[in-house]
Ligand code: HEM
């Protein structure tokens with residue numbers, strides 16, 4: 001339901017770029033994390049770890065920029081839907097934003113507590129968040145893994161809801177965020 005803080009139309013170009021660009025990076029970093037962790041120790045494994053961490057740090061920076069940008073934007077109004085669905089969507093968005101920060105920060109904490117160095121694509125050295133600490137290392141590793149799976153679960157729920165709105169309810173929810181997608185049945189932009 002439209003409120004005073006919503007506007008007609010769809011999410012702007014930069015919001016859509018953040019949204020779909022970050023999805024693209026998540027689709028790389030999650031399988032990479034699962035694959036690399038099971039490899040035997042080798043040069044290749046270390047390269048993949050470095051790549052995983054660099055992409056993860058990029059996602060952390062993008063999450064901050066995205067949140068900053070979002071604070072300057074007004075939310076496009078949703079099509080009419082039951083109030084519980086709007087509340088569920090907002091709660092899911094809050095959880096997704098929280099996890100966009102918590103998961104990479106837990107990875108960084110794990111890396112620091114393990115005493116490993118951290119670089120962004122071999123260009124920028126990043127400081128350790130804490131001194132080496134074996135107990136914290138295990139805790140941060142668990143938090144990183146659990147957080148990553150929770151993020152995957154919320155993304156699946158969120159994507160399923162968006163697709164349900166498009167293909168079953170046939171409303172313009174998906175069109176709000178997706179370039180080239182029009183509201184089903186009307187053929188017009190939101
Ligand atoms: C949003 C960003 C990130 C996502 C979604 C993500 C996801 C994952 C996943 C799914 C795994 C595999 C977990 C498993 O063992 O089953 C993993 C492992 C790992 N991640 Fe991340 N990660 C992210 C960012 C980072 C960052 C920023 C760092 C470090 C600065 C990092 C460091 C690691 C390390 C060291 C492992 C291997 C853990 C081990 O050896 O058991 N990750 N990550």
Ligand code: HEM
Nearest residue numbers: 022023026070089093096097155158159162173174176177
């Ligand atoms: C196939 C996967 C995805 C689909 C189909 C999808 C679809 C959508 C749609 C249609 C919207 C607009 C709904 C609205 O304005 O309330 C939206 C918004 C949003 N999506 Fe996704 N999404 C996907 C993946 C992701 C991922 C990976 C994330 C983050 C981890 C994410 C985070 C968000 C957030 C936070 C919003 C609210 C707008 C904002 O504050 O940026 N989505 N998504």
